Amino acid sequence: MSDPWLTIIGLGEDGAAGLSSASRAALAAADIIFGGSRHLALAGAGARGRAWPVPFDIAPVLAERGRPVVVLASGDPFWHGAGGSLSAHLAPGEWVSHPAPSTFSLAASRLGWRIEETVCLGLHAAPFERLVPVLGRGVRAICLLRDGPAVRGLADWLSARGFGPSELTVLESLGGPSARVRQTTADTFDLVDASYPVAVAIEARGAAGLPRASGLPDELFASDGVMTKRPVRALTLSALQPRAGEVLWDLGAGSGSVAAEWCLAAPGATADAVEARDDRVANIQANAAAFGIAHRLRVTGADWPGALAALPRPDAVFVGGGATPSGIEAVWGRVPAGTRMVVNAVTIETEALLAACHAERGGTLLRIELASAEPLGRMRGWLPARPVVQWSVTT
Numbered sequence: 001m002s003d004p005w006l007t008i009i010g011l012g013e014d015g016a017a018g019l020s021s022a023s024r025a026a027l028a029a030a031d032i033i034f035g036g037s038r039h040l041a042l043a044g045a046g047a048r049g050r051a052w053p054v055p056f057d058i059a060p061v062l063a064e065r066g067r068p069v070v071v072l073a074s075g076d077p078f079w080h081g082a083g084g085s086l087s088a089h090l091a092p093g094e095w096v097s098h099p100a101p102s103t104f105s106l107a108a109s110r111l112g113w114r115i116e117e118t119v120c121l122g123l124h125a126a127p128f129e130r131l132v133p134v135l136g137r138g139v140r141a142i143c144l145l146r147d148g149p150a151v152r153g154l155a156d157w158l159s160a161r162g163f164g165p166s167e168l169t170v171l172e173s174l175g176g177p178s179a180r181v182r183q184t185t186a187d188t189f190d191l192v193d194a195s196y197p198v199a200v201a202i203e204a205r206g207a208a209g210l211p212r213a214s215g216l217p218d219e220l221f222a223s224d225g226v227m228t229k230r231p232v233r234a235l236t237l238s239a240l241q242p243r244a245g246e247v248l249w250d251l252g253a254g255s256g257s258v259a260a261e262w263c264l265a266a267p268g269a270t271a272d273a274v275e276a277r278d279d280r281v282a283n284i285q286a287n288a289a290a291f292g293i294a295h296r297l298r299v300t301g302a303d304w305p306g307a308l309a310a311l312p313r314p315d316a317v318f319v320g321g322g323a324t325p326s327g328i329e330a331v332w333g334r335v336p337a338g339t340r341m342v343v344n345a346v347t348i349e350t351e352a353l354l355a356a357c358h359a360e361r362g363g364t365l366l367r368i369e370l371a372s373a374e375p376l377g378r379m380r381g382w383l384p385a386r387p388v389v390q391w392s393v394t395t
Helices: 021-029 038-042 081-089 105-113 148-160 230-240 257-265 278-290 324-334 348-361
Strands: 006-011 034-036 049-051 069-074 093-098 119-121 140-145 165-174 178-185 197-204 249-251 270-275 297-301 316-319 340-344 364-368 373-377 377-382 388-393
Touching: 006 038, 006 081, 021 093, 034 038, 038 049, 038 069, 049 140, 049 197, 081 093, 105 140, 105 165, 105 197, 140 148, 148 165, 148 197, 230 257, 230 340, 230 364, 230 388, 249 257, 249 324, 257 270, 257 278, 257 297, 257 316, 270 278, 278 297, 316 324, 324 340, 324 348, 340 348, 348 364, 348 388
Parallel strands: 006 069, 006 093, 034 049, 034 069, 119 140, 249 270, 249 316, 270 297, 316 340
Antiparallel strands: 140 197, 165 178, 165 197, 340 388, 364 388, 373 377
């Protein structure tokens, strides 16, 4: 096997002085050195330096395959860095990496925080909403931000969502001679001169954050009223059994509430929501953004029986609307053996369909009858909703 042509080097704010002998040797031997302008200057790349294109693209690196090339990244290249983007397109023998301490490690060392008990997020190219699933009272998080103004933006975002009392530690240029650490709170934030590279450590105070049990309050979702309501949604998620890294099809998705809670329920879980109406597609997209899961909840605007061929292989399927004999048959014919399938019915016709499916294919048929107390003049009475029939089966 030939030697690797690409060396990925983690660089700290102390520049070349902090590099290992292996990293220095790779830099000396490189024909081309890729990195951000700041990194190229810190490493003294000179005429061999090539700044990353904007928007970021690894194609220029891959185009030099076979030549001795160095890529400079901040700290640990495989923790919110370029390393993962590059290695996904390379064979194992093509590259080697020399990491340095990450900003997360440097920040935790300054604060005395256990990294294993701290949420670490790269928000330099992601929305602040990525914090929504993880923030709650007492949570500690370290966030990498794209620039100084983003620090103010994060403080404002936290305050607007009830986390104003949260303690913020702003950490700039850690590991270098210009390192600076300052403390404030989100609602009293008055720093105007924070500069990149910057991280913000959050000790969350104020709002309680999202509940983690299935069945989030209905009012948290953008909806036209057509959605799987909270109690039924909780039972539906229980039947779907979300697990880490699994894929859900949410067919006839309505507001996408089931798909959203599937993504929130387990690390790396993803969902494909299919909905025919444009206004409901917009609601699903709004919900995905609001919960910080737009990168894990994909939305297709279409009648779902015709969209199945383009969807990735699922681990579970939920049919929330539009179930027909041909649609159920189409799903059954496309999913792999062992797929968990749940179908809810609120009409007499669909209830009859599910009874027939249960008789033919087995599984569990559940009739859900709920009643809520509502004002009736000066009294309160129980107003039953139309029963929901749920069929769950493993293919």
